[in-house]
Amino acid sequence: MDRRELAGFLRSRRERISPADVGLPVGTRRRTPGLRREEVAQLAFISTEYYTRLEQARGPHPSREVLAGLARALRLSDAERDHLHHLAGAAPGPPPGPSREVPxxxxxxxxxxxxxxxxxxxxxxxxxxxxxxxxxxxxxxxxxxxxxxxxxxxxxxxxxxxxxxxxxxxxxxxxxxxxxxxxxxxxxxxxxxxxxxxxxxxxxxxxxxxxxxxxxxxxxxxxxxxxxxxxxxxxxxxxxxxxxxxxxxxxxxxxxxxxxxxxxxxxxxxxxxxxxxxx
Structure with a gap:
């Protein structure tokens, strides 16, 4: 598990997604580009504390269920999903289902x-x-x-x-x-x-x-x-x-x-x- 690279990858994917992309209100007081950490955690069905530790390169080894939730929350492509698994030290399994998100x-x-x-x-x-x-x-x-x-x-x-x-x-x-x-x-x-x-x-x-x-x-x-x-x-x-x-x-x-x-x-x-x- 490459904690530092995993942290950077998660942060970069989080910052590229707007709240509107995932059906969340944009608001007027956002200090960070993209989604907040707690929003990603909510979409991935994990705790905000756990996700924060992953982005700070001090989190434990994530399970396949957590990785699947993160891939879904961050709207990763198949190539990005595989990269996420490799960074987490887990061999990527088959994609969960056919993608319906058109670039x-x-x-x-x-x-x-x-x-x-x-x-x-x-x-x-x-x-x-x-x-x-x-x-x-x-x-x-x-x-x-x-x-x-x-x-x-x-x-x-x-x-x-x-x-x-x-x-x-x-x-x-x-x-x-x-x-x-x-x-x-x-x-x-x-x-x-x-x-x-x-x-x-x-x-x-x-x-x-x-x-x-x-x-x-x-x-x-x-x-x-x-x-x-x-x-x-x-x-x-x-x-x-x-x-x-x-x-x-x-x-x-x-x-x-x-x-x-x-x-x-x-x-x-x-x-x-x-x-x-x-x-």
Whole structure:
């Protein structure tokens, strides 16, 4: 255990988080940047005295439970969580669960792609961020509950149209393979376990694909989405990995000058409003 380095690391991570980031009031009498020590202790479910001793390089060896609480309270990335464990003299275990915290730079990237539909998927294929054009092309994700934003659940448990995808079966197979790989990375996460159990009980097709134990996923290159207002939209599909969050940015673009590019331009104007429904 490197007490001095651990103390400096905890202090630096604490000072970079604003109270608003964790739902605490900002106030007007703060003398320190970021969170106070007692606020971190409260979020990590440990005593303020214990946390203070850690930051003063005189604390005892923290348990795995304490380290997990600190990682959660300080909103550490997977790489930072592993670093915390190494400083504390403990081998890092598997991540506690898929991250749903999207980096601010990625959110800014989505906003800067007005001619592309872009979204962010968690490790279990939940849509956790999107731009306006993605909502117009696929669905208004803000109007859905968290369970309904999971594309694996959508593919196997929600009857009906899967955004009119031309390769819906290929997508479904790939989604199962990604979920199986994620389940191996997060074996102790109750949400992942519950999702798999729900899918196994509710879909024979999912159960059959799950039993194949496939984890190899081919990179999608091109697909067609049949939109109810503008018709078929053929897009190129590029996937960027956010390695430290175990997330993916999916970007849909149309060939310049193509009818699909014109359809995306029209959707950027229409947005998520339903022009086929009387107002």
């Amino acid at each position: 601010g730079s990625i959110l800014d990237l989505l906003r800067r792609l007005p001619q592309a539909a872009a979204l962010v998927l968690s490790a279990v294929q939940e849509v956790i961020a999107w731009n306006d054009l993605a909502a117009a092309l696929m669905e208004d994700f803000s109007a859905l509950s968290r369970p309904d934003r999971n594309l694996v659940r959508r593919a196997f448990l929600r009857e009906g149209w899967l955004y009119g995808l031309s390769d819906a079966e290929v997508f479904a197979r790939g989604a199962v393979r990604r979920l199986r790989a994620a389940a191996a990375r997060y074996p102790d996460d109750p949400e992942v376990t519950a999702l798999v159990d729900e899918l196994l009980a509710g879909s024979e097709d999912f159960a059959r694909l799950w039993a194949a134990h496939d984890v190899r996923v081919a990179a999608p290159l091109r697909k067609t989405i049949h939109h109810p207002l503008v018709g078929p939209v053929t897009v190129n599909c590029d996937v960027l990995d956010i390695t430290d969050r175990d997330q993916q940015v999916v970007i849909y673009t149309a060939d310049p000058g193509s009818p699909s590019a014109e359809a995306l331009r029209l959707l950027s104007v229409i947005g998520t409003q339903r022009m086929d429904v009387p107002g």
